[in-house]
Amino acid sequence: MKLSESALAWLFVGPALLVIGVVVVFPLVYSLWLSFTDVNLLRATGPALELWGMRVPLFHWIGARNYTQVLADPLYWDSLWRTLYFVAAFVAEAALVGFGMALVLNERFPGRPLLRSLLLVPWSLSRIVVGLLWIGILDFEFGALNGLLLRAGLVDGAIAFFKEGWSALNVLVSVYMWNQAPFATLLFLAGMQSISEDLYAAAEVDGAGYWRRLWFVTLPALRPIVFLVLVLATVNGFLMLDLIYVLTMGGPGYDTTTVSWHGFKTSFTFFKFGPGTAILYTLTALCLLLTVVYQRLILARFEPEA
Amino acid sequence: MTRARYRGGNYRRRSAGSRIVLYVTVAAVALWLVAPFGWLFVTSVSYQRNLLARPFRLVPPEVTFDNYRMILGLVRFHAEGQAGKILASMGNSLVVALAVTGVNLVAGTTAGYAYARFAFPLKTFSLFALLFTRMLPTIVLIPAFFIVFRALGLQNTLTGLVVAYCSFTLPFTVWIMKAYFETIPADLDKSALVDGCNRFQAYCRVILPVSGPGLVAGGAFTFMLCWNEFVVAQILNTRPGTTTLPPVIAGMNGQINIDYSVIAASGFLGALPAVLLVLVFQKYMVQGLTAGSVKG
Numbered sequence: 001m002k003l004s005e006s007a008l009a010w011l012f013v014g015p016a017l018l019v020i021g022v023v024v025v026f027p028l029v030y031s032l033w034l035s036f037t038d039v040n041l042l043r044a045t046g047p048a049l050e051l052w053g054m055r056v057p058l059f060h061w062i063g064a065r066n067y068t069q070v071l072a073d074p075l076y077w078d079s080l081w082r083t084l085y086f087v088a089a090f091v092a093e094a095a096l097v098g099f100g101m102a103l104v105l106n107e108r109f110p111g112r113p114l115l116r117s118l119l120l121v122p123w124s125l126s127r128i129v130v131g132l133l134w135i136g137i138l139d140f141e142f143g144a145l146n147g148l149l150l151r152a153g154l155v156d157g158a159i160a161f162f163k164e165g166w167s168a169l170n171v172l173v174s175v176y177m178w179n180q181a182p183f184a185t186l187l188f189l190a191g192m193q194s195i196s197e198d199l200y201a202a203a204e205v206d207g208a209g210y211w212r213r214l215w216f217v218t219l220p221a222l223r224p225i226v227f228l229v230l231v232l233a234t235v236n237g238f239l240m241l242d243l244i245y246v247l248t249m250g251g252p253g254y255d256t257t258t259v260s261w262h263g264f265k266t267s268f269t270f271f272k273f274g275p276g277t278a279i280l281y282t283l284t285a286l287c288l289l290l291t292v293v294y295q296r297l298i299l300a301r302f303e304p305e306a
Numbered sequence: 307m308t309r310a311r312y313r314g315g316n317y318r319r320r321s322a323g324s325r326i327v328l329y330v331t332v333a334a335v336a337l338w339l340v341a342p343f344g345w346l347f348v349t350s351v352s353y354q355r356n357l358l359a360r361p362f363r364l365v366p367p368e369v370t371f372d373n374y375r376m377i378l379g380l381v382r383f384h385a386e387g388q389a390g391k392i393l394a395s396m397g398n399s400l401v402v403a404l405a406v407t408g409v410n411l412v413a414g415t416t417a418g419y420a421y422a423r424f425a426f427p428l429k430t431f432s433l434f435a436l437l438f439t440r441m442l443p444t445i446v447l448i449p450a451f452f453i454v455f456r457a458l459g460l461q462n463t464l465t466g467l468v469v470a471y472c473s474f475t476l477p478f479t480v481w482i483m484k485a486y487f488e489t490i491p492a493d494l495d496k497s498a499l500v501d502g503c504n505r506f507q508a509y510c511r512v513i514l515p516v517s518g519p520g521l522v523a524g525g526a527f528t529f530m531l532c533w534n535e536f537v538v539a540q541i542l543n544t545r546p547g548t549t550t551l552p553p554v555i556a557g558m559n560g561q562i563n564i565d566y567s568v569i570a571a572s573g574f575l576g577a578l579p580a581v582l583l584v585l586v587f588q589k590y591m592v593q594g595l596t597a598g599s600v601k602g
């Protein structure tokens with residue numbers, strides 16, 4: 001029996017696409033539907049979809065009312081502006097620290113392989129553990145940083161990092177950066193290693209020092225990678241939830257409530273799935289936009305070499 | 307020869323000043339990367355009273371494994387009900403992570419191979435859809451899982467978690483494997499076909515055996531994502547004993563009656579498997595992930 005190539009290809013991708021259809025596409029569509037209905041988790045009756053003996057409740061279509069309700073809430077807009085600040089600060093910190101670490105790791109020094117391994121430690125931790133270990137450092141009572149600062153006489157009293165909203169938000173940014181910057185470093189390093197050495201040789205012959213070589217050779221060659229790091233960090237910034245859960249729970253007040261946390265709380269603390277999915281869908285729309293950017297501006301550029 | 311010199315220069319030929327600058331920054335980076343995790347270990351072998359003592363001491367005056375004995379259920383203490391869940395939930399984490407990794411390696415690898423080798427209708431579109439699912443907020447899917455799992459009785463089951471976890475791991479695995487297979491010369495498949503294999507035999511008998519590094523990269527990354535996942539498990543599996551490790555640790559963190567040093571011990575113990583896995587397979591994971599991120 002001889003199959004055509006495209007039939008064969010579909011046989012190969014079939015299982016994966018089937019699984020993705022069931023566990024991604026179906027929930028995605030169903031959540032979109034929920035965002036246009038009056039979901040009530042306690043009511044068992046009402047319209048439902050019968051699928052292979054399973055009863056999927058459909059609830060009642062109420063149009064865009066969830067969206068208008070969510071968008072009329074000042075809390076949504078406050079969280080959105082806060083999220084934009086969070087994302088901007090996180091992207092800047094992760095890209096800068098990630099790039100700085102890549103510059104160091106690209107040098108030759110004894111122990112470099114070891115340091116490259118250690119790079120992966122913050123990145124391989126669960127964000128629950130990441131939050132936990134930073135509590136051990138930043139806590140008001142037993143935090144190591146406060147202990148060190150006090151002993152060195154640099155502060156008069158312990159610093160309450162999470163007591164005030166602005167400080168708590170910025171601590172969240174930096175802790176998340178600690179966890180995520182290593183991945184940016186990996187991408188930068190991969191990019192740096194693919195830059196031709198002739199370029200550096202030529203620049204050095206022309207009398208360019210370290211910083212000029214960095215500016216005129218390294219950075220231009222890394223442009224696509226920089227862009228990639230920025231897009232991935234932006235998405236990760238918008239989606240971050242778990243660190244907020246361990247470190248601030250969105251507080252004090254609403255001062256660290258981002259859009260994703262707002263959607264999470266509305267859905268799973270108050271169990272208002274209608275407005276909750278509406279909030280989360282505004283995030284999903286943003287991610288779709290960023291996917292288009294990623295595909296058009298990054299993957300398309302790498303294609304000719306690959 | 308010139309390789310070492312121009313890529314960042316040869317350290318023996320640096321001036322003393324630039325060598326000092328380099329070593330200081332290297333030390334700073336090393337400290338930044340490991341000191342926080344190292345401190346988690348120190349707190350996990352300390353008594354809470356020593357952590358609270360001021361003036362502060364970096365080297366704990368007493369070292370104890372009591373915190374580990376407590377969470378492992380070897381000694382009785384006032385919060386043993388909560389701490390006793392650590393081992394059971396680690397078992398749950400292991401089962402879920404292994405099952406998801408298995409599904410990913412079977413389905414994701416075959417799909418990755420097809421994307422790397424075949425031209426077929428809707429290829430570009432389905433690749434874009436995969437990329438989108440990779441960037442999707444998983445949390446938006448959870449209300450749907452919540453309602454459907456309730457209808458199916460999959461709430462508070464490990465099967466439910468395995469199903470839900472495939473939603474954010476499988477698109478990644480397909481992408482990583484596709485990038486990996488693209489590094490294997492297509493001539494290898496062709497010669498297998500010439501030798502009388504069909505496409506499927508060529509894949510199973512010729513390509514898969516030389517794909518170890520790619521499989522390790524995809525498998526280890528999937529395992530790490532599942533082992534560390536918190537939000538989905540926290541929402542879907544709320545009944546005691548049915549959830550994975552991260553929600554249990556996060557739950558202890560909220561309790562006033564549990565010392566930080568005990569929570570630190572569970573955090574350190576829970577982090578070890580993923581950290582060791584990543585350190586052991588780092589070479590393959592780094593290659594797989596960087597290639598998977600930059601190649602269309």
